[in-house]
Amino acid sequence: MAKKPDSFYFDNYVACADLAVQAAELLTKIFENFDPAKIHDMLNKMHAIEHAADKKHHELEDALLTAFITPLEREDLDLMSCSLDTVLDRIEGVVQRVYFTNIQSIHPDAIVIAHKVTDACRAMKDLMVELPNYRKSKTLRELVIQINTIESEADELYINAMRNLHVNGKDPLEVIAWRDVYAFLEYCADCCENVADVVDSIVMKNS
16 A cells, blocks of 8 residues: 555544534534424534544544554554544534433523533644644644633533532433533533643654
8 A cells, every 4th residue: 555645644633623623613503503303403414524524533544554654653643533533422422412311402501611612623623733843833832722721611611500500400300411411511622632632742752
């Protein structure tokens, strides 16, 4: 098999991060314009994005299986791909839980957190665009810090949302359903931060 150019790996990451942005934007749109009658269709749309990201992940893994020389350590390239893929899985997981717990209306707190997840995904995409320049980039570290900050803000929103849920929730089943949804929203932000942590590790190892 012909050697993949170094740009193949980095372009793959940008494509996956772009799909994460699309997924986060769709999630926010679902929450802002929520219609329980359309949630199954929205879940299918989200799954199509997640499936496209899976394909990109498998393409990179297939390339690593046959690659002789890679631009970074093989394990780091695979870890980055897996970390990006997990972001998509968690965003889809939010919509899955809205669907199978039969949520009928969206709490305002969830919309605010969804916007934070979108912000994190956009910063993550910028980070992937900048990754090929990791040796001399002036903005890579700033983007890592930006994602860490967004994740901290999402954590605070999550705590406040859970507090509101348990103080004001009247229906035990609704409380249980929203606990799960909020947890997955928080996982989304955590997973974006994990991507930033992988970048940090790569920079440290190759400096």
